[in-house]
Amino acid sequence: MVWGMNHPPVSNDFYLAGEFEGRKGVSSGWRERLQQHFEEEMSAQDQAIFQDDHNNGAHWYACHVVKKFSLRRRLTIEDPSAAAILSHEVPTYFHAKGNCSKFPSLALFAGPVFSVDEPLKAFIEWLEPGVHRLFPIDVRPIRGAPPPTPRYILVVEQELDSFSEELSNKGSFRKDGDKIRHSEKPKDMRGLAFRRADFAGSHLWHERRMGSFLLCMSDRLQAEIVDAGLRIPRHFPMKEV
Numbered sequence: 001m002v003w004g005m006n007h008p009p010v011s012n013d014f015y016l017a018g019e020f021e022g023r024k025g026v027s028s029g030w031r032e033r034l035q036q037h038f039e040e041e042m043s044a045q046d047q048a049i050f051q052d053d054h055n056n057g058a059h060w061y062a063c064h065v066v067k068k069f070s071l072r073r074r075l076t077i078e079d080p081s082a083a084a085i086l087s088h089e090v091p092t093y094f095h096a097k098g099n100c101s102k103f104p105s106l107a108l109f110a111g112p113v114f115s116v117d118e119p120l121k122a123f124i125e126w127l128e129p130g131v132h133r134l135f136p137i138d139v140r141p142i143r144g145a146p147p148p149t150p151r152y153i154l155v156v157e158q159e160l161d162s163f164s165e166e167l168s169n170k171g172s173f174r175k176d177g178d179k180i181r182h183s184e185k186p187k188d189m190r191g192l193a194f195r196r197a198d199f200a201g202s203h204l205w206h207e208r209r210m211g212s213f214l215l216c217m218s219d220r221l222q223a224e225i226v227d228a229g230l231r232i233p234r235h236f237p238m239k240e241v
Contacts, residue, residue, distance in 0.1 A: 001219045001237050001238070001239075001240050002194045002199070002216055002217070002218065002219070002237075002238045002239070002240050003216070003217040003218075003219070003222045003235045003236065003237055003238065004182075004189050004192065004214050004215070004216055004217075004235060004236055004238045005214070005215040005216075005217070005232075005233055005234070005235040005236075006184045006189075006212075006213060006214065006234075007071070007112075007213040008106075008107065008108050008112075008233040009233065010108065010112070013099075013102065013103070013104065013107075014104055014106075014107045014108060014233050015098075015107065015108045015110070015112075016094075016096050016097075016098050016100065016103065016107060016108065016109055016110065016115070016139075017096070017097040017098050017110050018094055018095050018096040018097045018098070018109065018110055018142075019094070019095050019110070020091040020093070020094055020095075020109070020111070020113075021033060021091055021092060021093060021094075021095070022093075022095040023095070029095075030066075030091045031062045031066065034058075034061060034062040034065050034066075034089065035058040035059065035061070035062050037061075037088060038050070038057060038058040038061040038062070039058055041088075042061075047061075049077055049079050049081070049082055050064065050077060050082075060077070064077050064082060065089045066111070068083075068085050068089065068155070069085075069091075069111065069113045069153055069155055070111060070112060070113060071108075071112055071113070071114060071156075071213060071215075072206060072213060073155070085133060085155070090135050090153075091137065091153070092137075092138065093137065093138040093139070093140050094109055094137055094138070094139050094140065094151075095140050095142070096139050096140065096141045096142065097141075097142055098141075099141075099144055100139055100141045100144065100145065100146055100147045101144060101145045101146075101147070101148065103115075103117070103139075103147045103148075103151070104117075104230075104231035104232060104233075105117045105119060105120040105225070105230035105231055105232055106120055106154075106230075106231075106232035106233065107233075109137075109153075113153055114153065114154040114155070114156070115137070115151050115152065115153060115154065116134070116151070116152050116154045117147070117149045117150070117151060117152075117230075118149040118150050118152075119149070119228060119230055120225065120230055120232075121134050121152050121154075123221065123224045123225065123228070124154070124203075124204060124221075127203040127204075127218075127220065127221055127224070128158075128202070128203050128204060131157055131158055131204075132154060132155060132156055132157050132158070132204065133153075133154075133155040133157055134152045134153065134154055134155075135152060135153040135155075136150060136151075136152055137151050137152060137153050139151050156204055156205065156206060156215065158202060158204060158205040158206070159205065159206050159207070159208045160198060160199050160202060160205045160206075160207060160208065160216075161198060161207065161208045161209060162194045162195045162196075162197075162198035162199040162207065163180060163192070163193070163194055163195075163207050163209060163210065164193040164194065164195050164241055165180070167193035167239070167241045168191055168192050168193040168239070169188070169191025169192075169193075171183065171188060171191075172188040172189065172191035172192050173188075173192065176211050178209070179209060179210070179211030180207070180209050180210050180211060180212075181210075181211050181212040182210065182212055182214055184212075186236045189236045189238055190236060190237055190238060190239070191238075191239065192238045192239060193238070193239040193240075193241045194207075194216070194238060194239065194240055194241065195241055196240050196241065199216070199218075202218065203217065203218040203220060203221040204216070204217055204218070204221060215235075216238075217235065222235070
């Protein structure tokens with residue numbers, strides 16, 4: 001069995017409002033720092049990748065870096081040399097506006113960026129060592145207590161192509177050009193089919209052809225999460241064929 005999670009909700013305790021590295025003017029401190037790095041530290045050759053006709057290279061560089069950490073890595077610049085996450089690009093802290101004391105094991109920072117706690121990080125690294133990127137992040141609440149365990153930014157690095165149109169139930173998805181958009185109704189998601197031969201051994205991934213957000217989890221990872229009593233957003237069983 002495969003499990004699917006839609007875009008986590010942004011209106012309850014699975015979402016934490018705030019800014020990476022605080023607020024600076026009309027932007028976050030993180031974006032401001034990235035733009036400053038572009039202007040003061042990057043070579044002309046590296047800057048050229050991001051420049052446009054209006055000399056907005058610093059802006060596009062910051063946008064590009066932020067997308068490296070977002071739920072789906074749809075990068076602004078397709079140049080392969082700009083795809084890796086560099087050490088200076090990682091945000092150093094998150095200035096939280098909400099209550100962090102009961103933050104769940106998998107949730108969203110405003111961005112949207114996945115955040116996991118120490119127990120879930122340990123499961124992910126145990127089942128798929130070296131596959132995904134996990135970066136420690138200091139959470140600084142405006143008021144109240146910080147999260148009870150360390151938090152990490154999760155970047156899901158695995159993209160597969162295991163979705164089966166032929167074996168999925170009619171009405172559970174639609175074609176949108178060369179992309180697939182799935183129905184988010186639980187009864188329809190149970191009719192989505194994924195080829196075991198193409199995801200075997202994987203535990204956390206995105207589907208390459210999915211245009212709508214869908215995070216896929218293996219039965220093994222889902223079972224570990226449930227057995228440990230970790231709290232994550234709603235997710236639904238899907239077909240394994």
